[in-house]
Amino acid sequence: MKRKTGFTTSILHADRESVIEHGSLHKPLHLSVAYGYRDARELANVFQGKAQGYAYGRQGNPTAAALEEKVNRMEDGIGTVCFGTGMAAIGAIMLALLRDGDHIVASSFLFGNTNSLFNTLAAHGNEVTFVDATDVALVEAGIRSETRLIFVETIANPRTQIADLSHIGELCARRGLLYVVDNTMTSPYLFRPNAVKASLVVNALTKYIGGHGNALGGSVTDTGIFDWTRFANIQDTYKGPKTALWGLTQIRKKGLRDWGGTLAAEQAHHLAVGAETLSLRMDRACANAMSLAQFLAARPEVRAVYYPGLDSHPQHALAGELFAAYGALLSFELDPKLDCFDFLNRLQHVVLSSNLGDNRTLAIPVAHTIYHEMGAVRRASMGIADSLIRVSVGIEDREDLLADFAQAMTG
Numbered sequence: 180m181k182r183k184t185g186f187t188t189s190i191l192h193a194d195r196e197s198v199i200e201h202g203s204l205h206k207p208l209h210l211s212v213a214y215g216y217r218d219a220r221e222l223a224n225v226f227q228g229k230a231q232g233y234a235y236g237r238q239g240n241p242t243a244a245a246l247e248e249k250v251n252r253m254e255d256g257i258g259t260v261c262f263g264t265g266m267a268a269i270g271a272i273m274l275a276l277l278r279d280g281d282h283i284v285a286s287s288f289l290f291g292n293t294n295s296l297f298n299t300l301a302a303h304g305n306e307v308t309f310v311d312a313t314d315v316a317l318v319e320a321g322i323r324s325e326t327r328l329i330f331v332e333t334i335a336n337p338r339t340q341i342a343d344l345s346h347i348g349e350l351c352a353r354r355g356l357l358y359v360v361d362n363t364m365t366s367p368y369l370f371r372p373n374a375v376k377a378s379l380v381v382n383a384l385t386k387y388i389g390g391h392g393n394a395l396g397g398s399v400t401d402t403g404i405f406d407w408t409r410f411a412n413i414q415d416t417y418k419g420p421k422t423a424l425w426g427l428t429q430i431r432k433k434g435l436r437d438w439g440g441t442l443a444a445e446q447a448h449h450l451a452v453g454a455e456t457l458s459l460r461m462d463r464a465c466a467n468a469m470s471l472a473q474f475l476a477a478r479p480e481v482r483a484v485y486y487p488g489l490d491s492h493p494q495h496a497l498a499g500e501l502f503a504a505y506g507a508l509l510s511f512e513l514d515p516k517l518d519c520f521d522f523l524n525r526l527q528h529v530v531l532s533s534n535l536g537d538n539r540t541l542a543i544p545v546a547h548t549i550y551h552e553m554g555a556v557r558r559a560s561m562g563i564a565d566s567l568i569r570v571s572v573g574i575e576d577r578e579d580l581l582a583d584f585a586q587a588m589t590g
């Protein structure tokens with residue numbers, strides 16, 4: 180039997196396992212919008228899915244397909260579809276799989292734009308019940324007869340709550356519900372949601388997998404665990420002989436061909452190059468985050484630190500069981516005597532920016548920016564104080580990072 184290669188080796192050598200032009204070390208950029216055929220029958224077969232091939236760029240391109248293969252290996256899935264952004268990936272799942280009247284149970288601690296998307300869905304006839312997903316009993320209480328799927332994130336941003344991932348997986352298996360896990364904050368290097376029986380895994384490739392803040396992208400991976408024959412909303416045309424592929428086929432057709440959430444070849448290339456060093460960057464960023472969290476927790480100017488790696492974190496033990504490390508995102512509340520804007524303005528290496536998962540350390544005052552639109556009431560219910568600062572920790576030299584925070588505290 181062929182020896183199974185490790186995480187990073189497998190990504191590095193994925194492209195060259197199939198025929199690649201001129202022995203190129205990277206999958207080339209295929210920028211063509213359309214693909215020409217000499218044989219009309221072959222063209223017809225490609226359209227009907229009977230032959231491998233490409234028809235029109237909106238439905239995918241070979242460069243994006245090479246990235247799909249890499250993400251699929253990382254997540255150990257049975258298939259992966261890539262999209263132009265993480266939000267396009269989440270939107271495609273909802274567009275492809277929900278019908279009028281279907282209900283969603285979602286974690287109330289969600290990426291802000293996902294929260295906003297779910298409110299949009301509510302206006303289109305798909306009600307969403309938001310629950311505290313750190314407690315499986317509350318998730319179960321949210322289920323109705325119309326519930327179609329459960330949606331959670333691994334580590335929530337900005338307060339770093341960790342969903343009760345294994346128990347929710349067992350609940351979904353027992354009730355026959357689709358279990359969608361957004362793995363962006365952990366990345367497949369720290370955690371594979373198939374370990375907790377997730378049906379579909381979302382990654383915003385924009386964040387840790389790309390890692391350099393130079394390309395947007397998203398993905399949906401089918402873990403092969405969900406039984407699609409039990410899912411009411413698959414169209415007859417997508418019910419091929421392999422039942423395991425029904426869901427992803429419908430997501431690909433609706434999300435790319437019909438909705439146009441396509442990942443361009445150039446972006447796919449950038450993301451694939453980033454993916455090669457995911458493990459190295461993640462090790463360094465997680466170690467930096469742990470050091471920074473410990474440093475902040477010891478400072479008198481800091482009222483609270485939220486980081487799963489600290490003993491004080493309510494799901495510290497759970498994070499240790501599930502994840503290979505505690506992630507690279509933390510948040511903290513300054514003592515109200517310090518103005519959080521003045522503090523942020525004194526930072527010299529840290530960039531004031533809304534992204535996360537960049538190589539550079541980024542910080543943002545949450546209530547005044549990404550959670551502003553949500554309003555004070557919802558913010559309070561999510562535990563977001565006015566002085567909360569989110570830090571996406573990068574790969575800088577540790578001493579420089581700690582020194583920057585130290586000088587910004589003392590002014």
Ligand SMILES: *Cc1c(COP(=O)(O)O)cnc(C)c1O
Binds near residue numbers: 535
């Ligand atoms: C950023 C992010 C997304 C959306 O990804 P984009 O590529 O920015 O659209 C979705 N989920 C989580 C958890 C994220 O952090």
